[in-house]
Amino acid sequence: MKLITSAASPFVRKARVALYESGHEAEVEEISVTTSPYATAPEILTANPLGKIPALIRDGEHAIYDSRVITRYFDSQWNVGLYPEDNLWEVLTVEATCDAIMEAAVLMTYEKRFRPEGMVFEDWIKAQWAKVDRAISALEADWTHVLEGPTTMGSLAACIALEYVDLRCGDRSWREGRTALADWQANMSERPSLARTRPE
Incomplete structure (x- = not known):
């Protein structure tokens, strides 16, 4: 899997924190991009038509996006317990x-x-x-x-x-x-x- 990120985004940080809480960060490649409301990075548009980060590109499946979707996905995949x-x-x-x-x-x-x-x-x-x-x-x-x-x-x-x-x-x-x-x-x-x- 690939997680599209940008360092200062708090929404990206949420996804990264959930990933690190899972202990499975070695299974997800983080791809950092530079983006803005006026100049959306093409990597993001490929994964999310809204052009927002983060986005998670899954192997052989549709990309998913919105930080709350991604954090729930990580939690479900690895039974992290962040949503009791x-x-x-x-x-x-x-x-x-x-x-x-x-x-x-x-x-x-x-x-x-x-x-x-x-x-x-x-x-x-x-x-x-x-x-x-x-x-x-x-x-x-x-x-x-x-x-x-x-x-x-x-x-x-x-x-x-x-x-x-x-x-x-x-x-x-x-x-x-x-x-x-x-x-x-x-x-x-x-x-x-x-x-x-x-x-x-």
Whole structure:
């Protein structure tokens, strides 16, 4: 199998973390590409008509894409246990919340990076940050029992999302007033699969 990746993407990082959690990384070749919303790498278009990463090219089968599809595929293939049946819906909801945090942070980054000078829409950026802020508050207020329990794709995605906010929105101080979540993230970030995939 081949996993199409790009180093800074938090969605790619989710797939890579799930792969490393499985212990089967030797069975998947990682292909790193350079891509953008305006210049999609051809390797991605071959695997995903939407041009988004990550994508997983499977031997003799259709390619699959979207990070949540790929993480579930790895989990199913190798019985990793990242989606336990006893709290599956909670784990999926936490993962979806974290994907939304990452998506909003990506949109904030794109607004500044790809808009022509003088056309950056600050109200749009504020609206995306409001989503991030509400979702991070929800992680601490509503989902501590998932984060602090056995490691799942929900807890891994939460750490990835929070670290992506650090990377792209580091001046916004998400830790302020969220000591418990900040302490949890600091401990979780030491997990080998997360440390190994952390973008520089």
